Amino acid sequence: GESVGLHLPTLSVQEGDNSIINCAYSNSASDYFIWYKQESGKGPQFIIDIRSNMDKRQGQRVTVLLNKTVKHLSLQIAATQPGDSAVYFCAENRYGGATNKLIFGTGTLLAVQP
Amino acid sequence: DTGVSQDPRHKITKRGQNVTFRCDPISEHNRLYWYRQTLGQGPEFLTYFQNEAQLEKSRLLSDRFSAERPKGSFSTLEIQRTEQGDSAMYLCASRPHVSAEAFFGQGTRLTVV
Numbered sequence: 001g002e003s004v005g006l007h008l009p010t011l012s013v014q015e016g017d018n019s020i021i022n023c024a025y026s027n028s029a030s031d032y033f034i035w036y037k038q039e040s041g042k043g044p045q046f047i048i049d050i051r052s053n054m055d056k057r058q059g060q061r062v063t064v065l066l067n068k069t070v071k072h073l074s075l076q077i078a079a080t081q082p083g084d085s086a087v088y089f090c091a092e093n094r095y096g097g098a099t100n101k102l103i104f105g106t107g108t109l110l111a112v113q114p
Numbered sequence: 115d116t117g118v119s120q121d122p123r124h125k126i127t128k129r130g131q132n133v134t135f136r137c138d139p140i141s142e143h144n145r146l147y148w149y150r151q152t153l154g155q156g157p158e159f160l161t162y163f164q165n166e167a168q169l170e171k172s173r174l175l176s177d178r179f180s181a182e183r184p185k186g187s188f189s190t191l192e193i194q195r196t197e198q199g200d201s202a203m204y205l206c207a208s209r210p211h212v213s214a215e216a217f218f219g220q221g222t223r224l225t226v227v
Binding site for chain 1 (some may be wrong): 118
């Protein structure tokens, strides 16, 4: 398949701390990236996106950093809350002929300890 | 429009039976995707529609799988002669254009017994 990763990395943080979740992508031609949050039994939910002509974008309590040189994305969550506990996926927008699709990376399980 | 809708939410079927899932995308979105997700993994791309045209199918989509989007609105995914390995969450997503977020439905959880 086109999603890589059989093992789910886990990040455990204390409530109120900042969280940093990392992701490596594979295609240097990808021009658009998205972070999704997925809670158990639900579909992925959009958090924040970034285009390849940017290296940083901020939202409410979240920041995405893009390093195209090493093909790396990170998601920073400020003042992590118990409701942030979920699996987080990065996705890259990949083009091929007439089509385009989102390719998902290995998820990271964020566990927030109260 | 409240988002992408999938039906049913859960489906249990016996091995060898056929199943069909439905996806209703956000109404103004002409791009529709099907993904499959197994436990502990990210969603895997299955197929892509632009309006009614199916423009790409993953090699994951065997001959037992077929997807349609006859009028460029809702889509169906059919699995014939289900196998236990088909057990997964099947996700549908839609987006208005190529460089925009994809909105996902809540998925259909298939269990083949």
